Amino acid sequence: MSRELRFFVAASLLAVSQALWANSVTIAVAANFVSPAKAIAEAFEKESGFTVAVSSGSTGKLFAQIVHGAPYDLFLAADSRRPRLLEQNGRAVSGSRFTYALGELVLWSPRPGYVDSRGDVLKAGRFNRLAMANPRLAPYGRAARQVMEKLEVWGELRRRLVQGENIAQTFQFVASGNASLGFVALSQVYATGGSGSFWKIPSGLYQPIQQQAVLLQRGKESAAAGAFWRYLQGDEARKLIRGMGYGVVMEGLRDNNAPE
């Protein structure tokens, strides 16, 4: 192969891969947000013509993958800690971090009429097991612990707690009847048709569960990644997010450096 031809082949391969790369965006999504992310991705694809590939996992695992060079353009975490760490160590584009959803915590049981609208069932304590996510790993678990501490039942209920590694597993413990009730995400109750009974916990009882997103270095130059990053902050996406049981930060208050 002549030198010119080789150059030509290399250049066209590069151009093709560039084009493919520029037309699609790969996002890493925390497990609890997969269904909303897919719904948003679908709407975005229709509007923009870009394609979106969604990878999901726990925030901790995705974080470790990103640190070790996983090919993601955008990271939608379940907390604010991991996106901030990525921003600090230069894996994420600085200033691109924002809160895309606020997790809403509920006390839920698949049995209708079991959980009252004030959470008195917690104090009455006539249940076998109470499920929560591991407070060390999962933001929803940390929030559940704060609620029980505020209500001064943490010490008493500790022995009857069972912990899921994440909020999906916690939901499964309750849905399968192995725990009578549990602290789960409102979005999960919505996703299963809102069956059973639940108490939507007043936001004053726990620190906000800020789910934050960041643009990663790989997505910095990509038009598709930038477009999706903007779309996620737009009204369409916010409407979808709210409809699936999450809160959103009010317009104008989307402070990138919101406190923990």
Add this chain to the structure above:
Amino acid sequence: MPLSETDIQAIWLTLRLASVTTLLLLVVGTPLAWWLARTRSWLKQPVAAITSLPLVLPPTVLGFYLLILLGPDGPVGSLMQDLGLDTLPFTFPGLVVASMIYSLPFMVQPLQNAFAAIGNRPLEVAATLRASALDRFVTIVVPLARPGFLTGMVLAFAHTVGEFGVVLMIGGNIPGETHVLSVAIYDHVEALAYDNAHLLSAGLLTFSFVVILLLNLLNKRSHPEMFR
């Protein structure tokens, strides 16, 4: 860096779980392996297949079905509740039951092979000398099948120590009850506590290596005895 109290608790719990599981598997696995090695029943292949299922089934499948079966709404769980017993998920006995299923092939297959290798001849000879069935088993089968017993016990023990997916799904992460070593490592990694994770992981790696090395050395030594 010293081990934290919960990590030490997790190590003890894991050793206790593996020991109890191995002993119970020895009791259940020996007759099962004997039957599989000797029978000509058409049931042999289906039973052998069921025994080997945990080798190929993802632990998550096992954990998911156990959660449903053993839960208060499942057939086993509702039966236990009717008998006035606590349901098994999130308890140590529950983990023992799950581990026994999960490690069953690791006990049964070495035993079955060892039993089959003995053949009929030694047993027939002993029978002509009026040795009872139990006598024949204890004085002939057990010594001849020693490498099989050793391999089965070590593998069942080690496999239970390494168990993760099933425990994760039915354990509920209760310190001293279901918070075993593999889950502790997982938690450390997820919480970005890589130092603690390294400490426990390196320990487990060393343990696994030593176990397999010892097993190989012991079996190498005990094989010549078999034919003496």
